[in-house]
Amino acid sequence: MPAPITARRLAAGEPPINFAAHQFRAGNLAGARDDFEQMLAMLISAIHPGARAIAANPGDWGIDVLLGDLSGLVVIWQSKYFWPAVTRSSQAQIRESFDSALAAADRHGYQVSQWVLCVPSSLDPPTASWWDRWRARRQRETGVLIELWHETVLREMLARPDAAHVRRHYYDPYGPGPNRPLREVGPVAAELDQTLFVRQLRAAGHSEVESAKREYFNADLLAREVHAHGAAAEVDALIEADGVAYGIWEALFNAAGQAHPANPLLPGLHAAVMGDIRESVAFPAALNAGAVHRCGLMHRIVQDRRAGWVRHWRRIAAEEAA
Known part of the structure; x- marks a missing residue:
């Protein structure tokens, strides 16, 4: 029987990826959201050269990371640090983010070909069922390809050689040391x-x-x-x-x-x-x-x-x- 994945990775010298690391580093959930979004920008640009983060000034047009030109066809990545799971309470935010991205495209004269939701966790069963139905319906209505990068997808991408620097920067320095720091709620x-x-x-x-x-x-x-x-x-x-x-x-x-x-x-x-x-x-x-x-x-x-x-x-x- 093969060794468990965690054991194989540790034996290979690669610590497992813990998306709670964003909370450890930032000290709170608000900071973790920003930290996770910055990681995604690095990861996506490593996998898709030319992708870039879009700053919110004052709004981000429903875009966290963009591939393409804002005068033509674009791919949009939306970061949502839903933790520790994606539940019913997240559904409204997901719908609003997608609608906001398409409304901004209409206003500013470009077209969204693909919209990717990125989360550091997994969907619970009711939300997974909702997502499948919502995704299929909105793809039919808008013609936009909708994808979900959940924790398993993100770990697979971070394990790729071209993303090694992202993994090292955000996840390899594991451990709080002999005195575990205290975080504010x-x-x-x-x-x-x-x-x-x-x-x-x-x-x-x-x-x-x-x-x-x-x-x-x-x-x-x-x-x-x-x-x-x-x-x-x-x-x-x-x-x-x-x-x-x-x-x-x-x-x-x-x-x-x-x-x-x-x-x-x-x-x-x-x-x-x-x-x-x-x-x-x-x-x-x-x-x-x-x-x-x-x-x-x-x-x-x-x-x-x-x-x-x-x-x-x-x-x-x-x-x-x-």
Whole structure:
């Protein structure tokens, strides 16, 4: 049986491509969008000499990268940093981007022959079904060839010899080093208000949850980075760290339940768990995770519906899944 793709690439000296690297470098999703777009401009120009980025001043005419002349026939690439997946909420943006590109072409007297949507992730099943129908219909209506460059397509292109410099520049310098940097939550903070781990905190009476969001955001980036990198030692360390955090929660949850048999809010549970996680020396050193990341791993456990901060946490998790 052949070795897994990740193992073959590591053996060949090529680290796997992790599109979350744009978030690590920029520190937030807004910066990641710009960084991803700049990478695409380099990649496309490497594969299609003559392609060029178009600056938004004040608008970009619905063009991120262009091949051709704006007096004739053009190919347009549209960058959208949808992360970690392309979902129903992205559909309106996709439609608007395509319509904007064609409207600009009509206004300025050139013709779009091909429109390519570039995303660093994959479509979930409902959105993939929508995309297939929308693409077929709009191609018939407009005569424009519509393509999707999703994460698999982009990785294949970045693995080509003529794109080696792009891969090296954006993805090869893997790893945050011995001290993992902390990232600010930024624009995604409002989106985290709807997450299960925040709902569980609210149920326990927590009114301030901004530090919890920061912890979760950084731990989630860490976990995605580790899995994308594929190094066995770090993956094992992440699994062990998850087990340590879960074990601390389980012991203190049972103790809180015994100490407060009539109080469903289990007062002090969250503070006790996070305090023990911060002070614990049981977390594996190979993960290079500080206190913020370790606390965030506990929030990920809650988000995964494996724990909570009140006695009836399972009911809250079930309501979230419904």
